[in-house]
Amino acid sequence: MTNPDRFLGRADVYASARPTYPPALGEWLVGLGLLSGRVADVGAGTGLFTRLLLTHGSGPAFAVDAVEPNPEMRAQLETALAQETLAGRLRFHNGTSEATSLDSASVSLITAAQAAHWFSPVSSVQEFRRVLAPGGQILLVWNDWRGVDTPFNADYRAVVTHFSREDGELISRVPEQELPALMPGGFETRIFNNPIPFTRERLRALAGSVSYLPSPSDPGFAAVAQQLDVAFETHSAGDHVTLTYRTHAYLGRLD
Template sequence: MQNPDRFLGRAAAYASARPPYPVALGEWLAGLGLLSGRVADVGAGTGLFTQLLLEHGASVDAVEPNPEMRSQLSSALAPAVAAGRLSVHGGTSEHTGLEAASVGLVTAAQAAHWFSPAPTVQEFRRILTRGGKVLFVWNDWRGVEQPFNLAYRDTVSQFYRDGDDPAYINRVPEAEIPQFMPAGYQKRVFGHPVQLSRERLHALAGSVSYLPSPSDPQFAAMTAALDRAFAAHAEGETVTLAYQTHAFLGALE
């Protein structure tokens, strides 16, 4: 199965349930002067990270191979498209369709684990201006020893798709980052707790490529198991899933 196909039928759940990104991350990037020009957001999905880039001053070329995701992105960020600050493209990390030397920063949020290093780096070199940077970002609840994080892990691990390696789910192992940023990188981590209603928790699980989709016969069993975890950990009408946002900023040369 091609990687974009794993998200077919999940775009609405993705847009409604996935966590945004911390304001502090946008402030850090803006403070480095990286958002004053044009940015390529590759694997942009439904535009959650694209929106943060726009809010902190960037003009963005959003590149996304999945047509359902692109449609969600274009609709959600229509004012930025109308204002000329956002262009939406069908493409991949290996073939973005962007012009050579057209962006000063390439970002990939919650997407870089799908990329093949060698052809991706070749394409990023082509579209970046001299001295341009590459940023990989992902939100990750794993490795945070909070009560609901542990309950969520124990619940969803029962429903992993066959063949999925939890070590590679949603992130690039740090030992492999130099393959994408051969001239070196710096790392920042931002705390990012997210409150989830029961409905948003269901949608969050349904948006994840390695779990049953809302149309899968196993989805009902998974949400029933999530309801039990929710009931055991809810404070009022929500539970808190404690994410950390990992950011790797590097260079190609």
């Protein structure tokens, strides 16, 4: 199974359940002057991070090239952000980190949110060198609930660990000590708090969007949902629980 195929049949739950990104991240990028030129959002998925770029980006040269190989996710993205396309601020591409289909030296910033742990570093860096304009930078971002010590985070982790079909710890994001393979010119780190409220339905959808758990159409998903309901009932305040994420942002260069 290819990495894009891992998410076939999960685009709807991915779009409805995955966490958004904190506005403070967008404001940081604006303060650095990084959202006034052309941006390639690689592995754009259903457009959760693409939206943050479009919300904070401005200026006559600003636009986003959303690169996504999964046809179901790309369709979600195209439908949800059709007005941005009509406004000339967004283009879609069927591509990967290794073959983006973008023109050479065409973007000033490459972003990858919740995606770079699927990239092949050597061939991806080769492609990034081709499409980045001189002086361009790379931003890798992950929302991660692991390592945040709250009672609900612990119970959610227990459910995920019990039903995981592979080592989810390894594929949640690239370990920091391995990031130089993707950003050989060095990088800086920023971490943003990102608590996200989940209803019972959204929590189930979140689990259904995770590639190493049973999909919502899998008979095994019923057991996952049952255990999530137990955790929800234990920790809910009103109609929701809070899964506390930290947003890890790594801004670097190729040279």
